[in-house]
Amino acid sequence: MGLVSNSLLAHEKLVKRIIKELQGLPGALLPILHRLQDELGFIPPALLPVIAAGLNLSRAEVHGVASFYHYFRSSPPGRNSIQICRAESCQAMGSRALEAHAQRTLQCKFDQTSADGEFTLLPVYCLGNCACSPAVRVGDKVYGHVDAAKFDALVAALSTSEVEVK
Secondary structure (H helix, E strand, C coil), X not given: CCHHHHHHHHHHXXXXXXXXXXXXXXXXXXXXXXXXXXXHCCCXXXXXXXXXXXXXXXXXXXXXXXXXXXXXXXXXXXXXXXXXXXXXXXXHCCHHHHHHHHHHHXXXXXXXXXXXCCEEEEEECCCCCHHHCCCXXXXXXXXXXXXXXXXXXXXXXXXXXXXXCC
C-alpha cells in the first residue's frame, strides 16, 4: 500500500474516532470539523463522505459547511502560516503594498501555500496592533510596522528557524 493510502486510512480511523466521541453533541458537525482541523491542520476532502455517513448527512451538507467557513483548510498548511492584517488601519499604513510584496516573494496568493511547502499566506481582519500598522502574525507572535524589508527579513529568519526581526 502506498504512502497516500496509508495516510488516508489513518485519517479515516481518526475521523471515525472523532465522530464516535462527538456525534451526540447538538450540531456535531462543526465540533467534528474543528477537532479534525486541530489534529491534522486541515480537512482532507476525501474524509467529507466519511463524516457525512457518520452523521447521516448528505455529502453536500458537509461540504457546504466545510467550505463556508474560512477557518477550515482543505489542504495541509505550510510549516509557517503568515497572516497579514487587512483591516482599515493597516490598509491606511501600507498593507496593500505589503500584501502584493508578500505574494510576489512567496509566489502564492492568500489562502495558498508556497511551492516549497514552507509558507501559507493568510488574510486576517485585525490583529489588534493598529498603533503599529501594518501588522503581521506568525504563530503567536505579532510584528508591527512591517514593510517589504521587514517582511523579507522575517521570511529569511523563518526559513532558517531563527526568528529575530527588528
